[in-house]
Amino acid sequence: MTQHARTDLADTDLLPAVGAAPAVGDDGAVHTMQVRDVYKSFGSFAVMNGMSIDFTDNAITTVLGPSGTGKSVLLKHLVGLLEPDAGEILIFGRDIWDISENERYEIRKRFGVLFQDGALFGSMNLYDNTAFPLRKHTDKAEDEIEHIVMTRLKEVGLEQAVGKFPNEVSGGMRKRAGFARALVLNPDIVLFDEPDSGLDPVRTSLLCDLIMEMHAQHGGTYLVVTHDIRSARKVSDYVGLIWHGKVVHYGEADEAFASDDPFVRQFLAGDSAGPLGMD
Numbered sequence: 001m002t003q004h005a006r007t008d009l010a011d012t013d014l015l016p017a018v019g020a021a022p023a024v025g026d027d028g029a030v031h032t033m034q035v036r037d038v039y040k041s042f043g044s045f046a047v048m049n050g051m052s053i054d055f056t057d058n059a060i061t062t063v064l065g066p067s068g069t070g071k072s073v074l075l076k077h078l079v080g081l082l083e084p085d086a087g088e089i090l091i092f093g094r095d096i097w098d099i100s101e102n103e104r105y106e107i108r109k110r111f112g113v114l115f116q117d118g119a120l121f122g123s124m125n126l127y128d129n130t131a132f133p134l135r136k137h138t139d140k141a142e143d144e145i146e147h148i149v150m151t152r153l154k155e156v157g158l159e160q161a162v163g164k165f166p167n168e169v170s171g172g173m174r175k176r177a178g179f180a181r182a183l184v185l186n187p188d189i190v191l192f193d194e195p196d197s198g199l200d201p202v203r204t205s206l207l208c209d210l211i212m213e214m215h216a217q218h219g220g221t222y223l224v225v226t227h228d229i230r231s232a233r234k235v236s237d238y239v240g241l242i243w244h245g246k247v248v249h250y251g252e253a254d255e256a257f258a259s260d261d262p263f264v265r266q267f268l269a270g271d272s273a274g275p276l277g278m279d
């Protein structure tokens, strides 16, 4: 298990100026990201059913769960795109639905999100896609933007492809460009929605290496949602398992992968035999 220090997180200037004091966890600390007893239904279909999780700061957590169990819905709650029916989403100890829209917008800027397909703008080349958040959210001059964008694109191995458009590059390159774009605002939190989807095993493995390298270099609280047990085994410091709208296990990855618990074992071994069924 590795944890990487992120010194600037301790800088309270980074925390959005919000009236109420931040909530502290059971250990008395303010956590980067907490889900507290969250319920969410779409019509009569309950997706989150009292879900709680305190993500470990400055570590890579992987959340695994069967299809349709609410992993993407969890990500959307964390970034403030969905509002819980009940419960709290605490970011830097602040309930993001107990603050103003402006404050929520400021908090959102502390996130980098890598969507499944990279979510690049088709009409912009990789350079402009990567520069987009800097142009939208900062007043940095173009030469400073160029420095940041080229540094990030180099880190993900795309410095030769800056002029290409998303439809001219491979799926793996689109994901790497999406990753570079997710990092340009130097986020405290990076969310990955199935970063391995649509990639072959070798490219998946290379992307996992990149996630670990970038985390080691920049720090931050990373959350990876995936189906791929091999990716989870490779990148995770911590693992969360979701089942029937709840987090049924959260802990250090090494322990989870060595667990005797039949549910955890079946889940992480991808076995058909065990307590997990198709329902």
Ligand SMILES: Nc1ncnc2c1ncn2[C@@H]1O[C@H](COP(=O)(O)OP(=O)(O)OP(=O)(O)O)[C@@H](O)[C@H]1O
Pocket (backbone or CB within 6 Å): 042, 047, 065, 066, 067, 068, 069, 070, 071, 072, 073, 074, 227
């Ligand atoms: N906006 C929405 N309106 C109605 N139902 C929704 C909405 N968003 C998600 N759902 C439903 O919530 C359930 C959970 O969806 P979600 O995409 O979070 O699953 P997931 O665990 O990410 O699945 P997968 O691993 O297959 O991507 C699904 O049944 C989905 O149809």
